[in-house]
Every structure is written in C-alpha cells, then in structure tokens.
Amino acid sequence: MLKRSFEPAPGCWMILPVNSSVSTKDRILGAAELLFAQRGFEGASLRQLTTNAGVNLAAVNYHFGSKEKLVEEVFRRRLDALNESRLAALAQVAGAPETTLEDVLEAFIRPALDLSHDDSGALFMRVLARAFAEHDDTLRQFLSANYGHVMRQFTAEFARLLPQLSKQELYWRIDLVTGALTHAMSGFGMIQRKSDVSENAHREQTALHLIRFAVAGLSHP
Amino acid sequence: MLKRSFEPAPGCWMILPVNSSVSTKDRILGAAELLFAQRGFEGASLRQLTTNAGVNLAAVNYHFGSKEKLVEEVFRRRLDALNESRLAALAQVAGAPETTLEDVLEAFIRPALDLSHDDSGALFMRVLARAFAEHDDTLRQFLSANYGHVMRQFTAEFARLLPQLSKQELYWRIDLVTGALTHAMSGFGMIQRKSDVSENAHREQTALHLIRFAVAGLSHP
DNA sequence: GCGGCCGTCAAACGATCGTTTGTTGCAAAC
DNA sequence: GTTTGCAACAAACGATCGTTTGACGGCCGC
Numbered sequence: 001m002l003k004r005s006f007e008p009a010p011g012c013w014m015i016l017p018v019n020s021s022v023s024t025k026d027r028i029l030g031a032a033e034l035l036f037a038q039r040g041f042e043g044a045s046l047r048q049l050t051t052n053a054g055v056n057l058a059a060v061n062y063h064f065g066s067k068e069k070l071v072e073e074v075f076r077r078r079l080d081a082l083n084e085s086r087l088a089a090l091a092q093v094a095g096a097p098e099t100t101l102e103d104v105l106e107a108f109i110r111p112a113l114d115l116s117h118d119d120s121g122a123l124f125m126r127v128l129a130r131a132f133a134e135h136d137d138t139l140r141q142f143l144s145a146n147y148g149h150v151m152r153q154f155t156a157e158f159a160r161l162l163p164q165l166s167k168q169e170l171y172w173r174i175d176l177v178t179g180a181l182t183h184a185m186s187g188f189g190m191i192q193r194k195s196d197v198s199e200n201a202h203r204e205q206t207a208l209h210l211i212r213f214a215v216a217g218l219s220h221p
Numbered sequence: 222m223l224k225r226s227f228e229p230a231p232g233c234w235m236i237l238p239v240n241s242s243v244s245t246k247d248r249i250l251g252a253a254e255l256l257f258a259q260r261g262f263e264g265a266s267l268r269q270l271t272t273n274a275g276v277n278l279a280a281v282n283y284h285f286g287s288k289e290k291l292v293e294e295v296f297r298r299r300l301d302a303l304n305e306s307r308l309a310a311l312a313q314v315a316g317a318p319e320t321t322l323e324d325v326l327e328a329f330i331r332p333a334l335d336l337s338h339d340d341s342g343a344l345f346m347r348v349l350a351r352a353f354a355e356h357d358d359t360l361r362q363f364l365s366a367n368y369g370h371v372m373r374q375f376t377a378e379f380a381r382l383l384p385q386l387s388k389q390e391l392y393w394r395i396d397l398v399t400g401a402l403t404h405a406m407s408g409f410g411m412i413q414r415k416s417d418v419s420e421n422a423h424r425e426q427t428a429l430h431l432i433r434f435a436v437a438g439l440s441h442p
Numbered sequence: 443g444c445g446g447c448c449g450t451c452a453a454a455c456g457a458t459c460g461t462t463t464g465t466t467g468c469a470a471a472c
Numbered sequence: 473g474t475t476t477g478c479a480a481c482a483a484a485c486g487a488t489c490g491t492t493t494g495a496c497g498g499c500c501g502c
Contacts, residue, residue, distance in 0.1 A: 024449080040355060042263040046490065056451050061491060063449090126356060133354035133407065134261060135347065175408070176401040176434045183400020186354065213397045216441035217434050245479080267460065277481050282461060284479090 025063050027053040030120060032074050037126040041071055041134075072142055075131070078115065078124045079143075083150045085111035094157045101219060104157050105211045112185055113207055129186030162219060177214045184210060246284050248274040251341060253295050258347040262292055262355075293363055296352070299336065299345045300364075304371045306332035315378045322440060325378050326432045333406055334428055338420075350407030383440060398435045405431060 022030075031053035035044040046067060050057045064070040089107035093099045115121040131139050159170055184206075243251075252274035256265040267288060271278045285291040310328035314320045336342040352360050380391055405427075 037356075040261065040263060042261055045488075047488080056449090057490095058451070058492080059449085067490065126354075130354045132404075133351045135258075135407075172430050173434065176405055176431070179404020179408075180397040180401040180438070183353075183404065184397055186356075187396070187400075209393050210397070212441060213394065213438050216437045217401070220433060220437035220441075266458075268458080277479095278460095279462080279482090280480070288460065 024053075024055050024059055027055055028060060028063065028070070029074055029077060032070055033120055033123050033127060036071070036074065037123040037130070040130055068138070071139070074124075074127065075139075075143070076146070078121070078128075079147055082111055082115055083147050085114075086150055087153065090153060090157065094153070095160070099157075099161070101158075101161055101215050102211055104154065104161065105214050105218075106207070108154055109181065109207060109210050109214075112181075113203055113210075116185060117203070125185040129182050132182055158218065173218050177217050180213065180217070181210060245274075245276050245280055248276055249281060249284065249291070250295055250298060253291055254341055254344050254348060257292070257295065258344040258351070261351055289359070292360070295345075295348065296360075296364070297367070299342070299349075300368055303332055303336055304368050306335075307371055308374065311374060311378065315374070316381070320378075320382065322379075322382055322436050323432055325375065325382065326435050327428070329375055330402065330428060330431050330435075333402075334424055334431075337406060338424070346406045350403050353403055379439065394439050398438050401434065401438070402431060 028050070031049050032044070035049050035052060038044070046060050047057055050059060060067065060070055064073055086108055089111060090104065093103040093107060112125070116125055131143070155170070155174060158174060159165075159167075162170060165173070249271070252270050253265070256270050256273065259265070267281050268278060271280060274280075281288065281291055285294055307329055310332060311325065314324040314328060333346065337346055352364070376391070376395060379395060380386075380388075383391060386394070
C-alpha cells in the first residue's frame with residue numbers, strides 16, 4: 001500500500017520513507033507476533049498491541065484493514081520466507097538416488113530451526129503452534145491454500161523414499177511427525193541448553209534429536 | 222453445594238432434585254467443553270455458553286465463582302478420571318520384568334483413546350491440545366500441580382525400560398512423543414475411518430499406529 | 443506557493459465482555 | 473405458620489473490545 005503510492009515513479013530513488021528506521025507496519029507486525037504468542041489471537045487486544053508497538057490504535061486498521069488481516073500478514077511474512085527456504089533445500093535433494101530420509105527431514109527442519117535462532121522467530125513458532133491447535137477454519141484454509149503445496153512436495157518425496165508404506169500408513173506417520181515437530185519447536189528452550197554449550201552447538205544437537213526421532217518414526221518396520 | 226443442602230438427611234431418598242435429569246452444573250460443563258474446543262477459552266463467551274446450555278447467564282458465576290474456575294473444573298472433571306485410569310493401567314505392568322515398552326505406552330494411550338470414544342470426550346482432547354499450545358502459566362501450573370505425578374510415574378517406568386538412554390536423551394524423546402500423541406488425539410478423526418471398518422476396529426488401529434510410532438521414537442538406537 | 447495525498451492522531455462509536463445485584467419461587471427446618 | 477437457605481432469573485454494572493471518523497501536519501507534483 002505504502003509502496004503502491006510511489007508506483008508512478010518506479011525504481012531508482014525508492015529509498016522508502018527515510019524516517020522508517022523501523023516502519024509503523026513492521027513495528028505492528030513485531031508487536032503482534034509477540035502478543036499473539038503470549039495471549040493468542042483473541043486474547044491480544046489492538047490497544048495493548050499498538051501501545052507496545054508505540055503506534056496509534058487506528059494504525060492497524062489503516063495499514064492492514066482489520067485485525068484478522070493483520071493475523072494473516074503475520075503468518076505470510078514468516079511463512080513466505082520459511083517455505084521458500086524449505087523448498088529450495090528440498091529441491092537440492094529431491095529425486096536423487098542417493099538421497100536419504102535424513103536429507104529430506106533436514107530440508108524441512110533446518111529452515112525452521114534457523115528461524116528460531118532469534119527471539120522473534122522463536123515466538124512465531126509458538127504462534128504457529130497455537131494456530132494449529134485452534135482448528136480455526138478460516139486460518140486453516142488460509143494456510144492450506146497458501147502453503148499446502150509445500151507439504152505436498154515433501155510428502156511426495158517421503159513416499160518415494162518409503163515405497164513399502166501404504167498411502168494411509170504414510171499419512172499417519174507424517175501426521176505424527178508433524179505433531180512432534182510442532183510441539184518441539186513451539187516449546188523450544190524448555191529443555192535448556194547448558195551454559196557450557198554454545199548456541200550453535202545447541203541448535204545442532206536439537207536438529208539431530210528431531211531428525212533421528214523423525215527418521216525412527218517414519219521408517220520403523 | 223447442591224448436595225450439601227441435602228446432607229442432614231443422608232442416604233435413602235437422595236434421588237437428587239427430580240427435575241435435574243442433567244443438573245445445571247453439568248449442563249454448563251458440557252456446553253463449556255464444546256465451546257472451549259471450538260472457540261478457545263478467550264473466544265468463548267459466557268453468554269453464548271449459557272445460552273447453549275439453556276441456563277441463566279449468572280449461573281456460571283454462581284456455581285463456579287468465575288470463568289477461570291469453570292475452565293479448571295472442565296479439566297478436573299475429565300483428567301481426574303483419565304489419570305486414574307492411566308495410573309491403574311500402569312500399576313498393572315510397572316516394575317514387572319516381562320513388561321515391554323508397548324505395555325507402558327498402552328497404559329498411557331488406551332485410557333485417552335477410550336475417552337475419545339464419545340463425542341464430548343473427543344472434544345475434550347481438543348481442549349487439552351489447545352491448553353498445551355497456549356503456554357498459559359496459570360493453566361500449566363494447575364495441570365502440573367494436579368497431574369504432574371502421573372507424568373513422573375510414567376517417566377520413571379520409561380527410564381527403567383530404556384536404561385541405555387541418558388536422562389537428557391529420555392526427556393527429549395518423551396517430549397517428542399507427547400507432542401505427537403497430543404497432536405494426534407486432538408485431530409482425531411482427520412484420518413477418516415472407512416465406512417466398512419467398525420468403530421472398534423478403527424480405535425484398535427489407531428492405538429496400534431500410535432504405539433508403534435511411539436515405540437520407534439523412544440527406543441531407536 | 444498551492445492543492446492533493448498520505449500517515450498519524452485523539453476521540454468516539456456501538457457491541458460485547460465478565461461480573462454483580464436484587465428479586466422471586468420453593469422446599470426444608472423449626 | 474414462620475423462617476431460612478438455595479437456585480434461577482432479568483437487569484444492570486463498568487470495562488474493554490474492534491472499528492470508524494474527522495481533523496491536523498508534512499511532503500510531493502504542479
């Protein structure tokens with residue numbers, strides 16, 4: 001919207017408004033991520049949200065149209081990048097004869113783990129887990145419509161690597177693995193890393209745990 | 222409270238007030254379970270809830286004190302019975318030399334699966350999954366204080382059967398299994414049973430899937 | 443310098459929230 | 473017959489919700 005108004009003069013000096021060290025829109029999105037994670041979509045009020053963001057109450061409806069649209073935008077901002085990374089990682093291994101289950105799972109888990117690196121990314125994982133548990137039809141349709149193809153591509157690759165499983169059996173196992181991963185990523189930090197372990201080493205260990213667990217759950221006889 | 226007023230004349234004709242085929246309290250609890258599953262704790266209003274239950278708006282605060290206490294009572298009613306069943310089933314196998322991982326997991330999963338048999342029980346599992354995702358401190362403390370000992374007993378038995386795992390490793394795996402099971406039970410019915418399979422057979426199959434998956438996740442090398 | 447647009451703001455809108463109040467009907471206790 | 477206590481009810485409480493409005497100021501193209 002903001003960018004649209006600059007459209008008549010395309011390219012070049014599109015420095016974006018200089019005063020926006022962090023733009024109002026982004027401040028709202030950041031505050032929304034935090035408050036949605038803490039209080040849920042219904043529990044987070046726009047007044048609390050805009051106060052935390054340091055912007056006017058009306059700014060949400062001005063920039064996003066409604067609270068519901070804001071929720072969608074919070075998801076879109078993160079999931080666009082996340083799923084792009086996942087698909088890129090998957091593309092590097094999909095179809096290759098030497099590809100293992102670990103490789104595919106790594107392509108799925110690693111981008112999410114990287115996202116969880118900074119605090120706000122970890123918060124988003126909580127938001128995502130809440131959304132899963134909500135069983136809200138509007139949100140599920142939005143997620144399915146915009147990102148269903150990612151899940152479908154991964155499923156296809158799993159099916160290739162696990163030809164002995166029936167479709168029914170494969171769906172069951174993927175569903176269970178998804179549950180475990182969502183749960184683990186949203187509770188990230190519950191199993192505290194020891195102070196003598198570096199952040200990087202901790203993430204590496206986490207990825208190992210998740211992948212080994214998922215491999216075992218997917219491929220058991 | 223209602224029963225207290227009948228206390229002076231104990232026994233015999235305590236038919237309970239005849240008009241209460243279903244008491245007001247239970248009607249509220251039932252409607253709450255449904256509405257909490259559909260709209261969450263914040264999203265469910267007492268007006269909608271009491272309307273669905275066919276009781277007066279003030280009845281909730283009269284019988285339960287507040288909305289928050291009602292939430293706790295919804296959990297207590299189901300979890301008391303559920304965990305009693307789990308502990309009873311665990312007691313039958315815990316410590317025995319011939320006990321397998323499957324036995325312990327069966328003791329944990331079967332009561333929840335039986336609860337999900339009727340619709341309202343399945344709804345409760347959704348409520349439980351939402352509560353997990355909410356990360357609400359009040360609720361978590363309540364759950365931990367009242368039912369933490371169940372998890373602890375099961376963990377101890379898992380530790381006995383998986384002596385090769387470090388404590389850290391065991392916690393990781395139990396956490397992941399918990400996530401998978403919660404996810405699966407809350408989404409119960411997403412993988413539809415075929416019409417030519419009986420309800421009982423479907424439940425049996427579900428239990429098998431869950432247990433095999435959990436065994437693989439817990440005991441992989 | 444002027445007009446038009448955009449982002450921000452305080453203020454208010456009607457709706458709905460959880461909770462409280464005061465009354466009524468009714469059955470048990472005395 | 474009177475008193476007491478419980479349960480249900482309509483009505484209202486103040487607070488807070490998402491959203492809308494209209495005014496104000498700064499920046500652009502002209």
